[in-house]
Amino acid sequence: xxxVGLHLPTLSVQEGDNSIINCAYSNSASDYFIWYKQExxxxxxxxxxxxxxxxxxxxxxxxxxxxxxxxxxxxxxAATQPGDSAVYFCAENESAGGTSYGKLxxxxxxxxxxxx
Amino acid sequence: DSxxxxxxxxxxxxxxxxxxxxxxxxxxxxxxxxxxxxxxxxLQFLIQYYNGEERAKGNILERFSAQQFPDLHSELNLSxxxxxxxxxxxxxxxxxxxxxxFFGQGTxxxxx
Numbered sequence: 001x002x003x004v005g006l007h008l009p010t011l012s013v014q015e016g017d018n019s020i021i022n023c024a025y026s027n028s029a030s031d032y033f034i035w036y037k038q039e040x041x042x043x044x045x046x047x048x049x050x051x052x053x054x055x056x057x058x059x060x061x062x063x064x065x066x067x068x069x070x071x072x073x074x075x076x077x078a079a080t081q082p083g084d085s086a087v088y089f090c091a092e093n094e095s096a097g098g099t100s101y102g103k104l105x106x107x108x109x110x111x112x113x114x115x116x
Numbered sequence: 117d118s119x120x121x122x123x124x125x126x127x128x129x130x131x132x133x134x135x136x137x138x139x140x141x142x143x144x145x146x147x148x149x150x151x152x153x154x155x156x157x158x159l160q161f162l163i164q165y166y167n168g169e170e171r172a173k174g175n176i177l178e179r180f181s182a183q184q185f186p187d188l189h190s191e192l193n194l195s196x197x198x199x200x201x202x203x204x205x206x207x208x209x210x211x212x213x214x215x216x217x218f219f220g221q222g223t224x225x226x227x228x
Binding site for chain 2: 034036042043044045046049089103104105106107108109
């Protein structure tokens with residue numbers, strides 16, 4: 001049969017704008033979250049992570065916000081640049097019995113396009 | 117460059133065949149993970165090894181198997197290949213589990 005590709009959410013912004021990419025996660029037991037950036041033809045690249053005992057974490061031009069009440073994660077990119085154009089994935093991890101296993105469950109991804 | 121090396125970069129093979137994908141983790145990383153990325157399923161976790169032992173398993177088909185060797189490199193074996201196995205296969209590594217995982221560039225498998 002015909003396979004149906006994932007229809008990824010898209011976000012288009014102008015260079016210099018701030019971007020916000022959202023992600024809803026499913027497992028309330030997840031305690032570690034990561035944002036990855038994937039450019040065409042490359043593997044996912046780590047951007048920023050956050051543990052469940054935090055609500056906010058900032059990096060260089062990026063901020064991750066975690067709302068455990070509604071199981072929502074967001075990635076904010078300040079002063080977005082054309083080089084930020086990529087697919088962005090959130091991923092969640094659940095530590096099992098205190099021993100962290102590295103199985104990451106990825107979201108479907110969001111395509112970010114930055115126009116010069 | 118993430119420091120994770122995957123070979124080969126591209127692989128074209130026929131249905132029914134068997135292939136082996138190889139991954140060298142970053143220096144010092146004990147955990148190796150394998151993921152499959154396809155157009156219709158996204159990034160799916162297959163299996164994790166930690167210091168030579170299987171640690172976690174995802175929706176890995178019985179036709180697929182993996183191992184991690186004493187030098188910590190890992191191989192993913194895919195057998196009785198089907199057209200639907202065509203995908204990007206990524207390896208990632210981290211020092212432990214539940215910590216920052218670094219991905220390789222992937223192996224693009226095409227089954228014809």
